[in-house]
Amino acid sequence: xxxxxxxxxxxxxxxxxxxxxxxxxxxxxxxIAAADDAGIPVEDIDGIxxxxxxxxxxxxxxxxxxxxxxxxxxxxxxxxxxxxCTTMQIAAMAVEAGYAQYAVGFRAFTSxxxxxxxxxxxxxxxASEVGVKEVARIHGFGAISQSFALQATRHMYEFGTTEAQxxxxxxxxxxxxxxxxxxxxxxxxxxxxxxxxxFVTSPLRDLDIFQPSxxxxxxxxxxxxxxxxxxxxxxxxxxxESGSADKVPPYWELxxxxxxxxxxxxxxxxxxxLYARAGITPADVDxxxxxxxxxxxVMMALxxxxxxxxxxxxxxxxxxxxxxxxxxPVNTHGGHLAEAYIxxxxxxxxxxxxxxxxxxxxxxxxxxxLVTGGPGFASSAMLLSKDT
Amino acid sequence: MRTSLTPRVHPEFExxxxxxxLGELRIQQCSDCREVRFPPQPLCPACRSSxxxxxxxxxxxxxxxxxINTGEGAAGAHLPGEHGFPYAVAVIELDSxxxxxxxxxxxxxxxxxxxxxxxxxxxxxxxxxxGPNFVLTDPT
Numbered sequence: 001x002x003x004x005x006x007x008x009x010x011x012x013x014x015x016x017x018x019x020x021x022x023x024x025x026x027x028x029x030x031x032i033a034a035a036d037d038a039g040i041p042v043e044d045i046d047g048i049x050x051x052x053x054x055x056x057x058x059x060x061x062x063x064x065x066x067x068x069x070x071x072x073x074x075x076x077x078x079x080x081x082x083x084x085c086t087t088m089q090i091a092a093m094a095v096e097a098g099y100a101q102y103a104v105g106f107r108a109f110t111s112x113x114x115x116x117x118x119x120x121x122x123x124x125x126x127a128s129e130v131g132v133k134e135v136a137r138i139h140g141f142g143a144i145s146q147s148f149a150l151q152a153t154r155h156m157y158e159f160g161t162t163e164a165q166x167x168x169x170x171x172x173x174x175x176x177x178x179x180x181x182x183x184x185x186x187x188x189x190x191x192x193x194x195x196x197x198x199f200v201t202s203p204l205r206d207l208d209i210f211q212p213s214x215x216x217x218x219x220x221x222x223x224x225x226x227x228x229x230x231x232x233x234x235x236x237x238x239x240x241e242s243g244s245a246d247k248v249p250p251y252w253e254l255x256x257x258x259x260x261x262x263x264x265x266x267x268x269x270x271x272x273x274l275y276a277r278a279g280i281t282p283a284d285v286d287x288x289x290x291x292x293x294x295x296x297x298v299m300m301a302l303x304x305x306x307x308x309x310x311x312x313x314x315x316x317x318x319x320x321x322x323x324x325x326x327x328x329p330v331n332t333h334g335g336h337l338a339e340a341y342i343x344x345x346x347x348x349x350x351x352x353x354x355x356x357x358x359x360x361x362x363x364x365x366x367x368x369x370l371v372t373g374g375p376g377f378a379s380s381a382m383l384l385s386k387d388t
Numbered sequence: 389m390r391t392s393l394t395p396r397v398h399p400e401f402e403x404x405x406x407x408x409x410l411g412e413l414r415i416q417q418c419s420d421c422r423e424v425r426f427p428p429q430p431l432c433p434a435c436r437s438s439x440x441x442x443x444x445x446x447x448x449x450x451x452x453x454x455x456i457n458t459g460e461g462a463a464g465a466h467l468p469g470e471h472g473f474p475y476a477v478a479v480i481e482l483d484s485x486x487x488x489x490x491x492x493x494x495x496x497x498x499x500x501x502x503x504x505x506x507x508x509x510x511x512x513x514x515x516x517x518x519g520p521n522f523v524l525t526d527p528t
Contacts, residue, residue, distance in 0.1 A: 130398040132427050138389055138519050139491035140457065141477045149455035150479055157453070157502045200461035209461065247433070254427065256453065256479050257487040 001278060004092035005227035005234040006384065007102070008038025008220035009349045014182055014340035017111050019214045023056020026216035027108035028065055034218040039231030040102060042066050045220065047073035047100025049087045051343065053080055055116040056108035056216070073100035080121075081291060082266070082373040084344025085380035089240035091221035101222060107345035108216035123377075127251040136253040145209055145294060149201040150256040152296040155263040156203060158311060161299070163203060165314035167194035169295045170207045170337065172322050177334025180360045184211045185338040208295040210336040217345035219352070224387070234387040235355045238368070239277035243270040244378040252376060263311070266379035267304030267372065275306070278383040282306035285383070286366040287354045288328050289347035291374045292335040301372045302330070305381070324361055332361040347371050348382070355384050389491065389511045389521055397517070400428050403442035408518040413508050415486055417443040426486040445484040447508025449522070452487060454478035454500055476500055480522050490522035499524055 010033025012026050013019070019026070035042045045068060048059055057065075059074050073094045077083035087105035094100045119125070127133045136142070155161050171191050177183035189207060197205045227234035245265035248258050256262055275281060282305060290301040299313035307328050308316035316322075322330035333339045333350040340346055351369040353359040373380040397405050407414030415424045418432035419439035431438050459473030476492040478500065492500050506522040513519045 130400045131396045134396070134401075135404075135427055136489055138513055139477050139489040139521070140475055141489055141491075146455055146457070146477055150453045150477070153455055154453040154502070198460040199456060199458050202456040202458070204455075206461035249427070250429075257426070257489070259485070259487065262453070262479075 002092045002096060002237045002239065003224045004095050004221055004237045005224045005387070006088075006219055006237065006352050007222045007227045007230050007232060007234065008034040008036075008040070009218070009352050010034030010037055011182075011217045011346070011349055012215045014184055014213050014215035014342070014346075016184055017212055017214045023054075023108040023110045023112060023216070024061055024065065026110065026214065027057045027062065027106050027218070030106055030108065030216035030218035031062070031066065031104055034104060034220045037232060038102075038220050040220075043069050045102045045104050046071055047091065047094050047103030049075045049077065049090050049103060049105045051080065051083065051087070051107055052076040052078055053113075053120040054107060055112050055120065056110060073103060079376065079378050080374065081293060081343040082376050082379040083242065084291070084348060084373045085240050085371055085382035086242040086373070088219065088221060088237060088348065088382050089242055089380065092237050092240055095221055095223050101226065103221045104218055105221070106216060106218035107343045109342050110214045123251045127253065132251060133253055141253060143201065144252055145204055146201050147252055147255050148294040148296050149204045151262050152203050152294075155296065155299065155311070158263060159314065161314035163195060164191055165318045166203065166208060166295050167191035168318045169298055169322070170194045172317065173292070173331055173334050173338040175323070176332050176361050177338035180334050180339055183334045183339040184213060185334065204294060204296070207337070210293045210341040211338065213340040213342065215340055215342050217342050217349045219345070219348050228387070233356055235352050236385045236387055238280070238383040238385050239274050240380065240382040241270050241274040241277065242378065242380040243273070245269065248377045250377065255376065264300050264304055265375050266377070267301055267375050267381070270379060270381050271305045274381050274383060280368065280383065285328060285368050285370045287332060287351070287363040288330050288370040289332070289351045289372070290330055290335070290370075291344050291347060291372045292331060292337050293341070293374055295337060297375055298330060298335075300375050304375075305370060305372065324363065329361075329363045332359055332363065344373050351384050355386055389513055389519060400430070404428065405517060407442065407444065408510050408520055411510055412444045413447040413520055414442040415445050415484070416440055424484065424486055426488055445482060445486075447520075448525075449480045449482040449506055451500065451502055451504045451506060452479040452481040453502060454492070456497060478522070480506055488520070492524075496524060
């Protein structure tokens with residue numbers, strides 16, 4: 001277990017991309033809101049952890065605009081939305097080791113991301129330079145949805161997962177989001193309505209794909225001891241882990257070409273370490289905010305993090321187990337599919353609300369929450385709990 | 389083949405495209421431990437040797453998985469080429485082990501199944517470049 005705690009959360013309004021403000025302004029608003037939430041002056045923030053591919057704001061731009069004093073710790077995470085909990089792992093290590101008192105992690109997402117973010121990824125640069133992308137492009141492969149669709153088709157073949165089971169997942173996400181004032185997709189979609197929509201890239205439909213969004217979230221981490229003197233009830237970081245998968249090609253357009261099973265990946269390696277570090281089992285988890293750039297990644301997480309057997313996520317979802325009164329309520333904010341796509345950071349913010357008892361879809365007596373990152377080449381996950 | 393995009397022939401891929409031109413499916417092979425890999429990269433992940441060459445492999449395999457692109461939704465990122473929608477992108481598992489992409493036109497979709505047998509064909513991509521694709525060999 002770590003001795004670190006989340007002491008403040010902040011976010012902007014989420015929009016469909018119509019927010020005219022720059023990524024820097026969105027990031028700053030979320031960070032200021034997180035400091036206010038914690039009850040600390042903004043200038044007490046002395047550590048920043050950002051995604052390398054977040055083009056919204058640099059360390060020096062944030063420092064200048066927020067009027068920060070000396071920064072004593074700064075770091076960046078690779079990968080993308082897979083590393084949402086890696087930022088929290090780094091923040092926890094930084095405050096425990098005394099390199100920072102208040103470390104903030106954030107993600108500001110704007111339309112700039114789709115072009116500029118990729119240029120910050122050396123794997124993308126390599127793939128473009130040597131012509132790796134061409135071996136996919138000449139076959140009409142050009143969207144990341146296809147990468148997960150190919151894995152999902154194989155999952156259906158191996159385990160008998162059905163379209164209606166994907167629909168159950170969408171019905172669940174939109175049942176939650178219908179009750180969430182921040183959500184972009186506020187209307188509940190039934191399984192039948194889902195099945196009436198066309199495929200985009202089979203087996204994925206439009207409803208299986210994240211909501212294109214603008215917005216930002218920020219999360220401030222400090223030590224458990226310091227947390228107890230602040231405004232909010234501390235949310236303890238029981239454990240945060242990162243990990244890569246075995247034998248995964250180095251670029252997302254190539255992931256489905258890896259040898260062996262392609263129906264899961266890095267989360268299978270991370271889960272046992274995470275539970276061991278936190279000293280708990282999947283049965284102890286009360287609520288799970290599972291990264292859902294595509295519906296299928298929720299299925300991967302349910303299986304990897306031990307809520308159902310390997311391959312069994314479809315029937316598990318269909319039986320109502322991820323609803324608010326189910327075995328493990330999942331994505332109580334609506335997730336990327338129905339709230340907004342802030343690259344895994346809105347999942348962290350929602351998990352903190354669940355532990356504080358302030359979610360719009362509050363799970364009764366929630367004491368332990370799981371947050372996961374996107375399952376690509378590498379991923380991350382985190383367990384949060386009430387102060388103990 | 390789906391796009392009119394002309395592949396850049398980078399030295400790392402030269403043997404691959406040259407093989408296609410000669411009607412041969414070539415995979416990168418480690419000159420030391422003989423492990424084959426696709427796509428090509430500088431080092432062998434099995435023995436870390438940077439000595440590498442090309443080996444011709446049998447152009448036969450099976451469909452491992454596929455996805456059909458319909459042109460619905462956020463299709464801007466999809467690349468239908470001159471044949472339009474719907475089309476399928478498939479992962480082919482070669483009998484020699486490595487996996488590669490292929491695509492299938494609208495007419496083939498009814499017979500496209502996981503486990504279906506395929507064999508390689510070489511098609512003109514444009515710009516003087518020939519590329520590999522796979523066709524169903526037992527569409528029953």
